Amino acid sequence: MRLSRYYAPTLKESPAEAEVISHKLLLRAGMIRKLTAGIYTYLPLGLRAVNNVARIVREEMDRAGALEILMPAVQPADLWKESGRWDFYGRELLRFVDRHDRESCLGPTHEEVVTDLVRHEIRSYRQLPVNLYQVQTKFRDEIRPRFGLMRGREFVMKDAYSFDKDDAGADASYKSMFDAYARIFTRLGLKFRAVSADSGAIGGSFSHEFMVLAETGEDTIVACPACDYGANLEKAETIAPAPGAAAPCPPAESVPTPGVHTVEEVAAYLGVAPARIVKTLLYMADGTPVAALVRGDRELNEIKLKNLLGATNLRLATPEEVVTLTGAPVGFAGPVGLSSAKIYADQELACGTDWIVGANAADAHLRQVDLARDARVVDFVDLRQVAPGDTCPKCGAALDFTKGIEVGHVFKLGLKYSKALSATFLDEAGKEQFMIMGCYGIGVSRIVAACIEQNNDASGIVFPPPIAPFEAALINLSPKDETASAKADEIYAALTKAGVETLLDDRDERPGVKFKDADLIGLPIQLTLGGKGLARGIVETKDRRTGEKGELPLEGFLEAFMGWREQVR
Ligand SMILES: O=C(C[C@@H]1CCCCN1)Cn1cnc2cc(Cl)c(F)cc2c1=O
Ligand SMILES: [Mg+2]
Numbered sequence: 296m297r298l299s300r301y302y303a304p305t306l307k308e309s310p311a312e313a314e315v316i317s318h319k320l321l322l323r324a325g326m327i328r329k330l331t332a333g334i335y336t337y338l339p340l341g342l343r344a345v346n347n348v349a350r351i352v353r354e355e356m357d358r359a360g361a362l363e364i365l366m367p368a369v370q371p372a373d374l375w376k377e378s379g380r381w382d383f384y385g386r387e388l389l390r391f392v393d394r395h396d397r398e399s400c401l402g403p404t405h406e407e408v409v410t411d412l413v414r415h416e417i418r419s420y421r422q423l424p425v426n427l428y429q430v431q432t433k434f435r436d437e438i439r440p441r442f443g444l445m446r447g448r449e450f451v452m453k454d455a456y457s458f459d460k461d462d463a464g465a466d467a468s469y470k471s472m473f474d475a476y477a478r479i480f481t482r483l484g485l486k487f488r489a490v491s492a493d494s495g496a497i498g499g500s501f502s503h504e505f506m507v508l509a510e511t512g513e514d515t516i517v518a519c520p521a522c523d524y525g526a527n528l529e530k531a532e533t534i535a536p537a538p539g540a541a542a543p544c545p546p547a548e549s550v551p552t553p554g555v556h557t558v559e560e561v562a563a564y565l566g567v568a569p570a571r572i573v574k575t576l577l578y579m580a581d582g583t584p585v586a587a588l589v590r591g592d593r594e595l596n597e598i599k600l601k602n603l604l605g606a607t608n609l610r611l612a613t614p615e616e617v618v619t620l621t622g623a624p625v626g627f628a629g630p631v632g633l634s635s636a637k638i639y640a641d642q643e644l645a646c647g648t649d650w651i652v653g654a655n656a657a658d659a660h661l662r663q664v665d666l667a668r669d670a671r672v673v674d675f676v677d678l679r680q681v682a683p684g685d686t687c688p689k690c691g692a693a694l695d696f697t698k699g700i701e702v703g704h705v706f707k708l709g710l711k712y713s714k715a716l717s718a719t720f721l722d723e724a725g726k727e728q729f730m731i732m733g734c735y736g737i738g739v740s741r742i743v744a745a746c747i748e749q750n751n752d753a754s755g756i757v758f759p760p761p762i763a764p765f766e767a768a769l770i771n772l773s774p775k776d777e778t779a780s781a782k783a784d785e786i787y788a789a790l791t792k793a794g795v796e797t798l799l800d801d802r803d804e805r806p807g808v809k810f811k812d813a814d815l816i817g818l819p820i821q822l823t824l825g826g827k828g829l830a831r832g833i834v835e836t837k838d839r840r841t842g843e844k845g846e847l848p849l850e851g852f853l854e855a856f857m858g859w860r861e862q863v864r
Contacts, residue, residue, distance in 0.1 A: 296765065298800045299774075303340045305812050315511045317747035318443030320756050324816045326743075326764075333440025333448030337740075340816065343764035344743045345451060349430050351482050351761060352453045352737055359475040361426040361455050366408045368432060372398035374407035378715040383496065383607075389436045401434035406497075406712045406734060409456040413730070414718035420460045423720060423730065424468055428455030430739060444744035445700065446513075451740040457733040458713075460722060465731040469707050472735045476505050476703050479737070484759030485746060488699065490516045490525035493598050494706055496607075497734070502706040505737075506699025507745040516699045517681050521692035528696075529598040531681040532688055535642040544648035544665045547631060553658040556626025558591040561660060565651065568592075573644060573652045573666070575628040577617050577636060580606035584620050584636035586628070587678055588666070590643050594680040603639065603676060621655045629653030630670035631661055638672050645675035700745040701738070708732040756817030757840050760864050765798040768818045770809050772825035774801050782849065783824050786834065789853045795860070814839065820863055822847075822856075838863050 302325070309319035321327045326341030337345055353363065372390070375381035381388075389401040402408065409427055417423065433452045440448045457468035473489065480487040485507050492504040504527055506516050515528040526532070555564045562569040572591030577584060578600065585604065589595045601609040614625045620635040621628045629652035630638050644650065648665035666672055685694050712718070713729040722728045738745075743762065750757045760766060769787055773779035783799060790797045798818065800809050806825070813821050821837040828835050833846040836859060847855045 296796075296798050298798060299802050301798070302338060303816065304338070305815055313443065315442045315445065315748065316751050317445060317511075317744040320747050320751060320815070320817075321443050321744065324756055327444065333437055333446070335444065335447060335449075340764040341743070344746075344758075344762050345740055347762050347764070348483065348739050348742045349451070349453070352479055352739060353430065355475045355479045355482070356428050356453065356455060358478075359426070359471050361428045361457075361472075361475075363429065364412075364427050365429050365431060366402070366405050366412075368402050368434070369393075370400050370402045370405075370408055372400060374411050374716070375400065378407050378410075378712060380407070387436050387438070389434050402431075403433055403435040404452075404734075404736075405429070405431075405454055406456065406708070406732075407716065410712045410716045410718050410732070413456075413458055414713075414716055417458065417718075417720055417730070420720055420722045420728075423458055423460040424464050426455055426457040426468060426472075428453060428735075442511075442744070444740045445748075447740070450738065453737040453739055455735040457735070458718070458730040459733075460720060460728065460730070462731060465707060465709075465733055469705060469733050472705050472733065473503060476705060476735070476737070480505055480507075480703070482761055483742065483746070484761050485702075485742075486749060487702070488516060488518055488525050490518070490527050490699070491530050492527040492704065493529045493602070497706055497708070497711075500707045500709050502704060504699075504701050505703030505705075507702050507742075507749055508697055509700050509745065509748040510698050511748050512698035512700040514699045514701055516697055517685075518695050518697060519687035519690060519692050520695055522687060522690040524687050524689040526681075528681060529596065531694075533642070533677050533679055533681055533685060534688055535677070536646060538646040542648060544668075545663050547661045547664045547669050549654050549656075549659050550651075550662050551658060552627075552660045555658075561651065562591065565660070565662070567651065571649070571651050573630070573640075573650045573664070575630055575633075575653055577612035577620055577628055578609055579612055579616065580604045580609050582608075584612065584616070586630060586633055586636040586638045588630055588638065588640035588644055588672070589679045590641065593641065593643070593682065595641075595678060596680040599676075599678050600639070603678070621653070623653070623655050623657050627653040627655060627657060627659065629655050629661060630666065630672065631655070631664060633670070638670060639678060640666060640670075640672045640675050641678040642675045643679065644672075700741070700748060702742050702745050703735075703737045705735045706733060708734050751817075754811075754817075755815035758817045758819055760819045763818050764816070765796045765818050766860075767795055767797045767820040767822055768800060768813045768816070769797050770800045770813060770821065770823045772806050772809065772823060773829075774803055776826070779824060779826070779829055782829060786822070786824065786849075786852060790856070793853055793857065795856075820860065 304325040306323040313319040327335040459465040494502040517531040518525040569591040576587045650664040771783035787799045823835040832849045836845040
């Protein structure tokens with residue numbers, strides 16, 4: 296491709312709205328342009344990168360035996376009403392009525408559509424398992440789209456759905472997809488980690504997220520440096536402390552804490568460590584008051600509480616609700632004598648006594664509290680967020696915390712959609728059974744952004760070769776010189792013929808502009824043909840990742856190049 300006839304409008308500065316590096320560089324390298332909030336046009340360079348990702352995804356999905364289909368973007372509300380999700384999702388689901396006043400939505404995902412397809416087509420166990428996938432544009436009306444392709448409202452997803460006749464089959468499908476994802480992210484040249492994840496509202500029994508490791512990732516993941524354990528912080532489980540010898544504890548007694556609310560303030564006022572204080576957090580779970588207790592120096596993991604309660608909506612109680620529930624202002628809530636809410640405590644509080652808790656009275660706390668003795672705790676369970684210093688539940692090593700960008704998510708869905716939509720088949724005994732489903736997503740467009748988050752430097756993007764829009768930039772420094780241009784065309788033709796996708800910078804621009812653009816766009820290989828080099832019969836080379844420079848002879852160029860290229864790929 297000749298840059299003089301291409302469309303890659305590079306920018307010197309990144310627009311103010313771009314906050315993360317991938318958003319800045321996608322705009323500056325002329326790869327995307329915003330149409331409206333969270334919605335982008337992929338320019339030629341950007342689309343080539345997206346298509347490179349999609350090609351590798353398709354190859355591995357096909358290799359895993361999945362079959363590619365293409366489902367519609369427009370979906371009838373009826374299917375979402377059958378699955379019960381029409382009323383579950385809020386304004387993130389973009390709804391509209393068509394000319395016949397039929398309620399519809401723009402597909403954010405396709406569980407209903409694919410299950411509807413299969414329930415009409417598959418009737419026998421002999422037709423199972425089947426795994427159908429698509430690469431398609433999704434729409435989710437994010438309230439605050441940001442970070443360019445990382446969190447857009449319209450994005451390209453590969454979504455796959457597996458249907459099995461029994462649980463063993465469903466587990467095999469899950470593993471097949473899990474392994475295919477590991478191959479995909481490896482082939483894409485990304486540093487990634489699969490972590491155990493919360494399945495969220497989609498339901499199902501378990502799931503894993505594939506995270507590209509990058510400091511700007513929105514997710515926090517907990518990873519063990521010594522074994523393969525990894526979990527999204529939302530899901531990471533803690534280990535119950537060994538039950539210490541429960542020292543007998545005198546009866547609880549009230550202690551004045553005038554106007555002292557927070558854990559830090561109470562700890563300082565009473566001259567104790569925050570870890571001696573119990574935090575009592577009041578929530579409304581689908582309208583039912585619940586009190587969650589965690590040690591003062593810990594954070595409650597709301598996902599764990601929500602999953603424990605099986606709640607759909609979980610929110611902190613308002614200050615007014617706290618006063619109603621505890622009879623005290625915010626900051627003095629405690630479990631002793633609290634009858635207006637069910638009480639769950641983190642397992643760390645099961646052992647040990649002599650805790651300090653809010654007294655459910657203004658300006659007072661209780662000390663010498665033995666929770667099992669003094670409070671009606673429904674259960675002591677794993678409720679807290681994993682914290683630095685916690686050890687690996689599998690091998691005991693100290694856990695690392697890193698940030699990740701979710702680029703894939705695989706779910707063992709189970710029967711949720713096949714039951715809701717009566718997707719059944721006749722088993723070997725002729726008995727009607729529900730198909731067991733799995734669903735598997737990859738953020739194809741998000742991967743381009745995540746790749747840039749993980750591969751950039753001060754000069755711009757440093758593309759991993761598998762995703763790079765082109766493999767080589769061929770820079771002709773003397774486009775007005777007949778000889779140089781003829782030589783450049785010759786090299787370009789030879790590279791193209793050898794299958795090396797090359798972007799020839801034949802623009803009538805100063806060398807500095809050409810080098811800056813080449814570094815910004817970040818193709819893995821830079822080849823420069825200039826006056827001096829030409830005279831010496833060489834082409835200058837640069838490995839964009841290492842910055843290492845070299846020379847290749849013009850005589851026998853292609854052979855020399857193919858040898859050198861191997862070290863860059
Ligand atoms: O999409 C999934 C699960 C998997 C992910 C892999 C591919 C198949 N689906 C979860 N999810 C996320 N956001 C959503 C947003 C809206 Cl507005 C919605 F209506 C539904 C969903 C929704 O279901
Ligand atoms: Mg996910």
